[in-house]
Amino acid sequence: MGAPEAAASARPSARERILETAYELFSRHGTRAVGVDRIIAECGIAKMTLYRNFPSKDDLILAFLEERDARWTRAWLQVEAEAHGETPGRQLLGIFDTFETWFARDDFEGCSFINVMLEVVEAEHPVRVATVGYLEAIRDFVRGLAEEAGIADADGFARQWHILMKGSIVAAGEGDVHAAARARDLGRLLLAHHGVEA
Amino acid sequence: MGAPEAAASARPSARERILETAYELFSRHGTRAVGVDRIIAECGIAKMTLYRNFPSKDDLILAFLEERDARWTRAWLQVEAEAHGETPGRQLLGIFDTFETWFARDDFEGCSFINVMLEVVEAEHPVRVATVGYLEAIRDFVRGLAEEAGIADADGFARQWHILMKGSIVAAGEGDVHAAARARDLGRLLLAHHGVEA
């Protein structure tokens, strides 16, 4: 019904191309450093086409964050982590196994949710609110595994685990390529403290 | 000899006033969100006076980072942490006791070194290089306490401890006011693992 835009066509729609380009540029260089002019130049699209699909740059940023959640959090991190073990304890540690290869990439870009959250300083700004929500979604995944592992205070555990994740990502941004292993060792201590075998 | 600018005069020099204003604005709103026009307006100074004391905005940012190191890292964090206990183990935990009151402030501004590091995306940019250096200085303080505590791999320990610090700061930025206590609990586990009493 309505717009037969997709229909598994060969050429992606304009909106998809814009979002794809914005994803690459925003995740790699930040949302403030990349202007709309660069986006339209990089994907050969008219400015009006961008503004017809996204009423403002902030709306494009919000769409980018949603896409980051879909690709990075759900399709990559969660899948990779769960593939690193059978038990919830091993899957939790699998997060840092996944981080290890991520941190080693020469085009390591960091966590876009953290980056954008610290870029936008106004607490009530919708973009900032969105980043906090997507960070919470990551924590929800961790909490689910904690519950599977039978940890009593799963929320508190998830927040501690997330501190390890975020701290290691920032450390990797500084240049510590072994940050994932350091966080994983801390994670093992926390799991052992909760009596979870891993 | 030469310029008798200071001499414990009542009125601070222009350079001091600029740096003071830049410190407030940069630490609270970031370096990209604050323009030089706002700085000169806020401290009632001529633009040329700013550019005579600091050749460029980047130079002012570098001076701000140096001041942040002097005030935040050395005069505040290190002093407060060491005041929270006698033994190196308790002083390490004192970092998170200090963070606890810091995170509770309604004008909590986060770690300027992390904020600026993630603002500046070019790896070789002198401002980014400076932030990495000042973060390393924080780690040096932690490593010193670790050595006092007799921990074998003091550098590795300091890097793990710093992951807890940075992770809790980001979590506090998200809004978790108990982030310090969560990191402190993880720190206790790590200290116990190294046989350090606290």
Add this chain to the structure above:
DNA sequence: ATCAGACGAGACAGACCGGTACCATTGCGC
């Protein structure tokens, strides 16, 4: 008293930003 240099105020330049207006072209439904 005089003079040099720092200073406050503000205009200005050149670049870039997000966002709008207009126009020629394309591609699809009818």
Add this chain to the structure above:
DNA sequence: GCGCAATGGTACCGGTCTGTCTCGTCTGAT
């Protein structure tokens, strides 16, 4: 074939950014 909406291209607008320049004033050393 026709018509219409979406598109690419481009000029443009108002605002803001860093950085330069000018001008008049003040202050402090000689």
